[in-house]
Amino acid sequence: MKYQYGTVTKALVGELQAIVGKPNLMIDLERIENYSHDETSKEEYAHTPDLVLTPTSALQIAAIMKLATRERIPVTPRGAGSGLSGGAIPLFGGIVLSVEKMNKVLEIDEANLTVTAEAGIVTNELNEQLKSRGLFFAGYPMSLETCFLGGNIAENAGGGKAVKYGVTGRYILGMEVVTPQGDIVELGGKVTKDVSGYDLKQLYIGSEGTLGIITKATIKLLGVPKVASNLLVPFASAQEAIAVVPLIMKQGIIPTSIEFMDRSSIELTCSYLNESLPLEGVGAMLLIEIDGTDEQTVERELIQVGDLCSEQGAMEVYIAEDATTRERIWSVRRNIAEAIKVYSPIQSLEDVVVPIASIPLVLPRLEQLKAKYQVSIPCYGHAGDGNLHATIVKDPQMSLDDWKDLEPKLLSELYAFITGELGGKISGEHGIGLKRKGYLKAVTPPAEYQLFKALKAAFDPLYIMNPGKILD
Amino acid sequence: MKYQYGTVTKALVGELQAIVGKPNLMIDLERIENYSHDETSKEEYAHTPDLVLTPTSALQIAAIMKLATRERIPVTPRGAGSGLSGGAIPLFGGIVLSVEKMNKVLEIDEANLTVTAEAGIVTNELNEQLKSRGLFFAGYPMSLETCFLGGNIAENAGGGKAVKYGVTGRYILGMEVVTPQGDIVELGGKVTKDVSGYDLKQLYIGSEGTLGIITKATIKLLGVPKVASNLLVPFASAQEAIAVVPLIMKQGIIPTSIEFMDRSSIELTCSYLNESLPLEGVGAMLLIEIDGTDEQTVERELIQVGDLCSEQGAMEVYIAEDATTRERIWSVRRNIAEAIKVYSPIQSLEDVVVPIASIPLVLPRLEQLKAKYQVSIPCYGHAGDGNLHATIVKDPQMSLDDWKDLEPKLLSELYAFITGELGGKISGEHGIGLKRKGYLKAVTPPAEYQLFKALKAAFDPLYIMNPGKILD
Numbered sequence: 001m002k003y004q005y006g007t008v009t010k011a012l013v014g015e016l017q018a019i020v021g022k023p024n025l026m027i028d029l030e031r032i033e034n035y036s037h038d039e040t041s042k043e044e045y046a047h048t049p050d051l052v053l054t055p056t057s058a059l060q061i062a063a064i065m066k067l068a069t070r071e072r073i074p075v076t077p078r079g080a081g082s083g084l085s086g087g088a089i090p091l092f093g094g095i096v097l098s099v100e101k102m103n104k105v106l107e108i109d110e111a112n113l114t115v116t117a118e119a120g121i122v123t124n125e126l127n128e129q130l131k132s133r134g135l136f137f138a139g140y141p142m143s144l145e146t147c148f149l150g151g152n153i154a155e156n157a158g159g160g161k162a163v164k165y166g167v168t169g170r171y172i173l174g175m176e177v178v179t180p181q182g183d184i185v186e187l188g189g190k191v192t193k194d195v196s197g198y199d200l201k202q203l204y205i206g207s208e209g210t211l212g213i214i215t216k217a218t219i220k221l222l223g224v225p226k227v228a229s230n231l232l233v234p235f236a237s238a239q240e241a242i243a244v245v246p247l248i249m250k251q252g253i254i255p256t257s258i259e260f261m262d263r264s265s266i267e268l269t270c271s272y273l274n275e276s277l278p279l280e281g282v283g284a285m286l287l288i289e290i291d292g293t294d295e296q297t298v299e300r301e302l303i304q305v306g307d308l309c310s311e312q313g314a315m316e317v318y319i320a321e322d323a324t325t326r327e328r329i330w331s332v333r334r335n336i337a338e339a340i341k342v343y344s345p346i347q348s349l350e351d352v353v354v355p356i357a358s359i360p361l362v363l364p365r366l367e368q369l370k371a372k373y374q375v376s377i378p379c380y381g382h383a384g385d386g387n388l389h390a391t392i393v394k395d396p397q398m399s400l401d402d403w404k405d406l407e408p409k410l411l412s413e414l415y416a417f418i419t420g421e422l423g424g425k426i427s428g429e430h431g432i433g434l435k436r437k438g439y440l441k442a443v444t445p446p447a448e449y450q451l452f453k454a455l456k457a458a459f460d461p462l463y464i465m466n467p468g469k470i471l472d
Numbered sequence: 473m474k475y476q477y478g479t480v481t482k483a484l485v486g487e488l489q490a491i492v493g494k495p496n497l498m499i500d501l502e503r504i505e506n507y508s509h510d511e512t513s514k515e516e517y518a519h520t521p522d523l524v525l526t527p528t529s530a531l532q533i534a535a536i537m538k539l540a541t542r543e544r545i546p547v548t549p550r551g552a553g554s555g556l557s558g559g560a561i562p563l564f565g566g567i568v569l570s571v572e573k574m575n576k577v578l579e580i581d582e583a584n585l586t587v588t589a590e591a592g593i594v595t596n597e598l599n600e601q602l603k604s605r606g607l608f609f610a611g612y613p614m615s616l617e618t619c620f621l622g623g624n625i626a627e628n629a630g631g632g633k634a635v636k637y638g639v640t641g642r643y644i645l646g647m648e649v650v651t652p653q654g655d656i657v658e659l660g661g662k663v664t665k666d667v668s669g670y671d672l673k674q675l676y677i678g679s680e681g682t683l684g685i686i687t688k689a690t691i692k693l694l695g696v697p698k699v700a701s702n703l704l705v706p707f708a709s710a711q712e713a714i715a716v717v718p719l720i721m722k723q724g725i726i727p728t729s730i731e732f733m734d735r736s737s738i739e740l741t742c743s744y745l746n747e748s749l750p751l752e753g754v755g756a757m758l759l760i761e762i763d764g765t766d767e768q769t770v771e772r773e774l775i776q777v778g779d780l781c782s783e784q785g786a787m788e789v790y791i792a793e794d795a796t797t798r799e800r801i802w803s804v805r806r807n808i809a810e811a812i813k814v815y816s817p818i819q820s821l822e823d824v825v826v827p828i829a830s831i832p833l834v835l836p837r838l839e840q841l842k843a844k845y846q847v848s849i850p851c852y853g854h855a856g857d858g859n860l861h862a863t864i865v866k867d868p869q870m871s872l873d874d875w876k877d878l879e880p881k882l883l884s885e886l887y888a889f890i891t892g893e894l895g896g897k898i899s900g901e902h903g904i905g906l907k908r909k910g911y912l913k914a915v916t917p918p919a920e921y922q923l924f925k926a927l928k929a930a931f932d933p934l935y936i937m938n939p940g941k942i943l944d
Contacts, residue, residue, distance in 0.1 A: 111718060111829035156667050167665055170642070183919035190827035193639055193857050193900040195628050195678045197912055197942060198924050202674040206667045223724045246583060252695045252765065293724065297766060355662035357583035385665050428665040440669055447655035451931070452670050458930035459923070470669060 005092055005464070006071040008050040016053060016095075019063045024101065026052040035096045038083040039337075040435055041346045043400065049076065049090035054101045058176055058184050058215040064097060065213070066182035074467050075180075077209040079151025080122070082143045084337075084349055085433030087155065087208045091468035097213065099150050105129050106216065112190050114173060116218045119150025135221040138165035139172075141429065142334050150214045156206030158429030160333070163249075163384035164256045164291070165222075167429065169205040174218035177204055180211075180465040190218055203455075208431050209466040211459040225291035227298045228256065230320040232277075232329055233309045238262045238284035238379070243360045244312045245383045248288070251308065253301045258384030259287040265336045265380040265391075272339035275332055282315065286383070287333055336380050337389070346394040348407055348435075352418045353387040353428030365417055366390055373410050387428035390414075411439060419443045432470045441472055477564055477936070478543040480522040488525060488567075491535045496573065498524040507568045510555040511809075512907055513818045515872065521548065521562035526573045530648055530656050530687040536569060537685070538654035546939050547652075549681040551623025552594070554615045556809075556821055557905030559627065559680045563940035569685065571622050577601050578688065584662045586645060588690045591622025607693040611640035613901065614806050622686045628678030630901030632805070635721075635856035636728045636763070637694075639901065641677040646690035649676055652683075652937040662690055675927075680903050681938040683931040697763035699770045700728070702792040704749075704801055705781045710734045710756035710851070715832045716784045717855045720760070723780065725773045730856030731759040737808045737852040737863075744811035747804060754787065758855070759805055808852050809861070818866040820879055820907075824890045825859040825900030837889055838862055845882050859900035862886075883911060891915045904942045913944055 017025045026032050029048070037046040055061050068075045074094035081088055090096050099120035107116045110133060117126055123144040127136050141147060141157035151157070153175065158167045174188035187201040188194060204211060235241035238260075245258055261269075262284045270277055277285075288305055292298045306317040320326045337349060354362060363379070370377050381389040392410060394403045418424040426432075432440045441449060456463075456471055489497045498504050501520070509518040527533050540547045546566035553560055562568050571592035579588040582605060589598055595616040599608050613619060613629035623629070625647065630639045646660035649672075659673040660666060676683060707713035710732075717730055733741075734756045742749055749757075760777055764770045778789040792798045809821060826834060835851070842849050853861040864882060866875045890896040898904075904912050913921060928935075928943055 109829075111722070112827045113722070114827075156671075158665050162665060166642075170638075179919065179923070183922075185917065185920050185923065187920070189895045189897070191825045191858055191895075191897050191900070192828070193630050193634060193825050193854075193859055194897045195901055195903050196897040196899045196908075197904060197916060197920075198927055199628075199674060199678050200920065200923055200927075202671060202677075203927075205674075206671050250583070250585070294769060297769065353663045353665050355584045355586075356664070357581070382665075386663055387665055423661045423663075425661070425663050425666045425668040427668045428663070429667055431667050432669060436668075444669060445657065447651065448657045448659070448669075448672065450655075451651070451657065451672055454930040455670055455672075455675075455927070458926040 005094065006073050008073060008094065012067065012071055013051060015067055016064065020053050020055045020060050024054040024056065035078060035098065036089070038081045038086060038088045040084060040086045043346055045086045045089055045434055047089050047091050047093065049096040050093050052096045052098060054098050056101045058178055061097065061178045061213055061215060062182045062184050064095070065178055065180060068095060068464050069181055069462060072462055072464060074464050076466050077213045079119070079148035079154070080146050082147045083151060083155065083433065084351070084430040085427070085435045087431055087433035087469055089434055091434060099148065099215070102215065108133065109190065113221045114190050114218050115221055116216060117149055118216050119148060119214050121149050123147050123149055123152055130221065134224050136224050137171060137219050138222050139168035139170060149217060153205055153214050153217055154207065154209050155429070155431045158382060158385065158387065160257045160259065160382070162382060163258055164254050169202065171220045172201065172205055172217055173220050175201055175204065175214055176216040177212040177214055180460040180462065188218070192220065208433060208469050210456060210469050211465060226293050227295045228289060228291035229298055229302050230326050230329060231288040231302060231306055232318040232320060233286045233288065234278070234282040234315045235285070235313060236281060236283050236315055238363055239360065240313050241284040241286050242363055242383060244286065244309055245359055246357045247308060247312065248305055249356055249384065251304065253305060255305065255384060256289040256291045257287070257382070259333050259381070260383035260388070261285050261287065261333060261336065261380040262378060264376065264378040265340070266332065268343050268378065269332050269336045269339040272342055273332065273335055275328065277332065287329060340378055340391050340393060344393045344396055346400065346403060348392040348411065350390045350392065350414070351387065351427045351430040352390065352414065352424055353385065354418060354422045354424035356386045358422045358424065359383060359386050361422060362388055369410055369414060373406055375406065375410070385428065412442065415439050415443055434469055437470055437472050440470065477566065478545050480545060480566065484539065484543055485523060487539055488536065491532050492525050492527045496526040496528065507550060507570065508561070510553045510558060510560045512556060512558045515818055517558045517561055517906055519562050519565065521568040522565050524568045524570060526570050528573045530650055533569065533650045533685055533687060534654045534656050536567070537650055537652060540567065540936050541653055541934060544934055544936060546936050548938050549685045551592070551620035551626070552618050554619045555623060555627065555905065556823070556902040557899070558907045559903055559905035559941055561906055563906060571620065571687070574687065580605065581662065585693045586662050586690050587693055588688060589621055590688050591620060591686050593621050595619050595621055595624055602693065606696050608696050609643060609691050610637035610694050611643040621689060625677055625686050625689055626679065626681050627901070627903045630854060630857065630859065632729045632731065632854070634854060635730055636726050641674065643692045644673065644677055644689055645692050647673055647676065647686055648688040649684040649686055652932040652934065660690070664692065680905060680941050682928060682941050683937060698765050699767045700761060700763035701770055701774050702798050702801060703760040703774060703778055704790040704792060705758045705760065706750070706754040706787045707757070707785060708753055708755050708787055710835055711832065712785050713756040713758050714835055714855060716758065716781055717831055718829045719780060719784065720777055721828050721856065723776065725777060727777065727856060728761040728763045729759070729854070731805050731853070732855035732860070733757050733759065733805060733808065733852040734850060736848065736850040737812070738804065740815050740850065741804050741808045741811040744814055745804065745807055747800065749804065759801060812850055812863050812865060816865045816868055818872065818875060820864040820883065822862045822864065822886070823859065823899045823902040824862065824886065824896055825857065826890060826894045826896035828858045830894045830896065831855060831858050833894060834860055841882055841886060845878055847878065847882070857900065884914065887911050887915055906941055909942060909944050912942065
């Protein structure tokens with residue numbers, strides 16, 4: 001099916017400018033170039049929009065969507081542009097609608113333990129404002145220093161604490177959404193249970209901006225855990241490290257995080273950060289965090305997990321209790337993606353997720369793929385969730401054409417294995433976006449794919465809302 | 473809009489019998505009468521189906537739905553019939569499709585901490601089978617002794633442990649669904665994070681059988697907490713009791729449950745069960761459960777909550793640590809609905825939910841409504857979730873006509889207050905079904921209601937799947 005979109009005429013630009021005001025409309029190429037891509041590789045995916053709008057209210061967004069509906073202009077919503085699946089790329093041109101100027105905390109409600117904020121607030125900024133009250137939003141992703149709340153919700157982002165706390169969606173009690181038709185809809189509220197009609201809120205969570213634009217959200221807060229402590233556990237081989245993960249999860253202790261980093265991920269990142277970690281003979285490391293309300297309980301659990309790691313062949317078990325050491329280690333973990341990108345900007349950062357007991361089966365297959373396709377695949381990720389960020393890296397020597405030939409073959413093979421033999425999924429937290437939509441179609445049974453299409457058509461019959469994402 | 477449905481002809485009955493086999497088709501009035509109602513009052517809501525099918529596999533259900541689609545016959549899925557909103561009532565006749573014969577546990581996967589079971593298993597039976605392995609399904613409702621897993625999911629049931637563990641939906645990792653068109657779709661799996669396409673699983677959770685029939689599910693299990701203990705705390709007035717609830721929630725302790733029971737709920741139930749509780753001067757009681765892995769921590773938290781109750785005017789704080797006493801008290805709580813029903817079968821069991829800080833504002837308004845309409849409204853429920861089961865009871869002396877006049881007026885007034893002033897919702901866990909669909913329309917903004925309708929039309933364009941539920 002091919003959709004005909006309208007043209008962004010001079011008259012339309014005038015109407016849009018009347019809605020948002022001159023400072024919130026960008027049309028010159030130099031400025032809008034920044035909005036042509038996200039964190040996927042620019043060479044492969046970038047598209048330039050016709051113009052960029054930075055509205056300051058839901059009312060403005062509603063007016064924009066009414067115009068877009070009238071003229072059939074594609075609209076691509078955008079948060080911080082920190083996405084990893086091309087979700088914010090304006091594939092068919094038209095309007096990029098950035099929520100960057102809608103970045104206020106609207107209410108902190110301590111009696112109900114909620115915060116209401118606009119979609120454009122940086123996630124870390126939100127938690128900074130909550131810190132003095134001893135509260136936090138537990139559902140944030142690893143990119144918290146740059147990403148926006150709206151993007152977190154649209155992608156249902158995971159993150160470093162998901163083993164214990166779950167992902168973004170669990171914490172979203174309410175949201176305001178502007179539909180493709182330009183209606184402003186308030187979903188949910190501050191209640192913690194609700195079965196009054198279809199759960200549209202859950203549907204918008206993770207819908208990647210293809211059903212509407214999230215403009216604000218009400219988030220359930222938790223008290224900041226009084227104690228948190230970390231183990232850094234090196235193993236001689238990656239396989240030994242990953243094999244311990246399901247054993248930890250079966251012990252009855254629920255760690256906050258179990259992160260896995262293979263040797264090449266750590267090496268690239270230490271060199272990028274000018275940091276050093278003890279790496280002699282190390283094949284991979286686990287970074288395990290445990291938090292709680294009670295120091296003794298946390299310590300006991302930490303020792304129990306540490307002992308298990310030792311029994312399973314850990315080379316060493318380092319405890320990082322003080323905040324500085326913890327921050328140093330987590331900084332390595334958080335910067336891996338960036339470090340690999342600096343090494344080779346053309347790459348495919350993967351996000352496969354498998355049942356936890358199957359996670360030891362992923363690495364041997366990655367080894368086979370490395371050998372078969374002669375590429376390096378540094379691997380790290382949220383092992384405690386069964387979620388690994390294997391990163392297929394274009395060797396700086398390889399031509400772009402060769403890469404474009406290799407990438408889909410390797411990915412098809414990997415995804416078939418993950419979704420077939422292991423019962424896993426192709427994306428745990430980064431989303432489908434532009435990058436994986438062909439693969440999603442390939443691995444999704446036709447009846448389910450048909451429901452995806454019916455859903456999209458029901459909410460956005462003109463296909464103007466972030467078209468070309470998730471679905472083909 | 474009026475839909476024309478086909479007729480259940482003799483030939484069609486023959487075709488259906490060929491699918492399910494003779495023992496799984498009921499057509500004589502005496503037997504199908506049992507399938508004409510759920511736990512809502514029969515006098516007000518019952519409808520008799522044309523026939524009842526008890527298929528034994530998803531394949532049979534798929535074949536039934538293909539026939540129903542061809543002939544445009546309404547199909548009403550049914551679990552245990554323990555629903556409280558008329559969801560399983562065949563409003564337009566046609567087929568009642570009961571999953572009662574699909575009641576097997578298919579797999580307990582200890583490595584992944586999951587269980588896969590058919591939709592017709594009794595929830596308690598599922599937990600019984602898990603007990604010996606030290607595991608449990610945390611998302612079950614209060615009716616666990618009768619309700620089916622499929623119904624729990626279709627209603628996104630809450631329950632006694634939701635304050636700490638959340639509701640059913642949080643634990644559903646995967647499900648098998650048969651669509652109105654007769655396709656069998658597998659959603660999710662055993663992964664704990666997944667953003668691969670729209671989250672159809674979440675959409676089916678709580679959709680009350682209006683989008684398809686849930687035939688099996690894969691559930692995330694937790695380890696049974698090693699320690700659990702309860703407080704039973706009487707207060708002189710209901711208002712004093714309920715006012716403590718948000719204070720407990722703000723302390724940083726997360727109890728497993730905070731249940732509220734007013735005096736008349738307790739009296740009716742004690743008399744129904746031939747049980748006695750110390751009730752002199754008591755206006756209401758809180759039943760608070762705390763569980764955990766560590767005896768000392770649970771005890772410390774219990775004392776902290778008990779002290780808070782005392783400071784806030786509790787008459788007494790009873791600790792029930794042994795299993796027998798705990799079961800006695802919880803049995804009173806679990807039997808309230810049944811006891812009130814025995815007292816007066818014609819009633820409206822309500823399920824309003826409000827932000828936790830607003831819960832003290834609900835009772836004064838109920839007092840006003842009692843006085844204005846001259847009815848009794850015993851009240852109990854999951855106070856820790858902001859969810860109260862105020863039960864508007866027809867006085868045995870009142871005529872059915874007078875009741876039918878009174879009920880909608882009182883409910884409209886209550887719902888307007890809950891959804892307007894308090895930012896609450898009309899149902900926290902029982903669902904909309906037949907009983908609340910008019911009220912849902914009244915309290916839902918048109919743009920949101922339009923999305924509900926678009927969603928229903930996208931999944932079930934012939935309106936054969938549990939028609940007349942949720943939407944009008």
